[in-house]
Amino acid sequence: MPGTYTPVGYLPVLIFLIIALGFGLGSLLFGYILRPRRPYDEKLSTYESGMVPEGEPRQKFSVQYYIIAILFVVFDVEAVFLYPWAVSFDKIGLYAFIEMILFIVVLVIGYIYAWRKDAFLWD
Amino acid sequence: MINQAFFFYFSAVIVATSLLAITRKNVMHGVLYMLLLFFHIAGLYLFLNAEFISAVQVIVYAGAIMVLFLFVIMLLNLRDDIRKKQFIATWPMGLLVSSGILMVILMAMLTIKTGAHGVWGIAQLERVTQTVAIGTVMYTQYLFPFEVASLVLLVAIIGAIVLAKKRIK
Numbered sequence: 001m002p003g004t005y006t007p008v009g010y011l012p013v014l015i016f017l018i019i020a021l022g023f024g025l026g027s028l029l030f031g032y033i034l035r036p037r038r039p040y041d042e043k044l045s046t047y048e049s050g051m052v053p054e055g056e057p058r059q060k061f062s063v064q065y066y067i068i069a070i071l072f073v074v075f076d077v078e079a080v081f082l083y084p085w086a087v088s089f090d091k092i093g094l095y096a097f098i099e100m101i102l103f104i105v106v107l108v109i110g111y112i113y114a115w116r117k118d119a120f121l122w123d
Numbered sequence: 124m125i126n127q128a129f130f131f132y133f134s135a136v137i138v139a140t141s142l143l144a145i146t147r148k149n150v151m152h153g154v155l156y157m158l159l160l161f162f163h164i165a166g167l168y169l170f171l172n173a174e175f176i177s178a179v180q181v182i183v184y185a186g187a188i189m190v191l192f193l194f195v196i197m198l199l200n201l202r203d204d205i206r207k208k209q210f211i212a213t214w215p216m217g218l219l220v221s222s223g224i225l226m227v228i229l230m231a232m233l234t235i236k237t238g239a240h241g242v243w244g245i246a247q248l249e250r251v252t253q254t255v256a257i258g259t260v261m262y263t264q265y266l267f268p269f270e271v272a273s274l275v276l277l278v279a280i281i282g283a284i285v286l287a288k289k290r291i292k
Contacts, residue, residue, distance in 0.1 A: 088258025
């Protein structure tokens, strides 16, 4: 139930977040108070390496990025599963070891499939 | 008292950012609000004595899945007219489906009865630490669901490659 447990060990994280937020907002506020404001049309226009910008700002990305992202998600999740296994390794015995080998083998099949389908090549 | 204050902060921000995420005109802004949402859900997990889940929420959701969302949005890069026709025109259907899901969740929540306390109380978790506790339970008691998870991940790899590689040729 929420409200019965306090993560006391995470107090440094909270202090860090407060300082980080305070520093970011503080410097923005400080700059806002101090800086002179003399805007004109040219200054407010979009800057693109000194050229007059043309076309849409957002361009279509290659579908290749999608494959890379989904492979990243999958192997990220695999790494997350490996972590509690590694930490509790001496308590769960051989059976869990074989089970983890199986898990990795299934994902290696996916990895080899991606490799053979040239998913890692940029075309 | 302080716990309740944190809980109300997290839940208020979660509700606010999820509303902002689905109402923004610019999809990119919506996704960035969702990033804020993921971080606050991680905070909520922390107060539910689930620090491992909280870390996974940050690593997998705020890290990997966020990248996937951003890439898909940049990939589609829809023009306004297409966007309206394809995604916003079917909102009654979306409302129907999501209210159906809401009904299921509500009915499930109303019938849940919490039983007696198990072994994994706050004191026990503090002694063996979170990650070790999850490891021992997941790789002994829940071996089969864990193996099924590997197949789900395999399907994700194969599905993505079959879908995306076809279009390149």
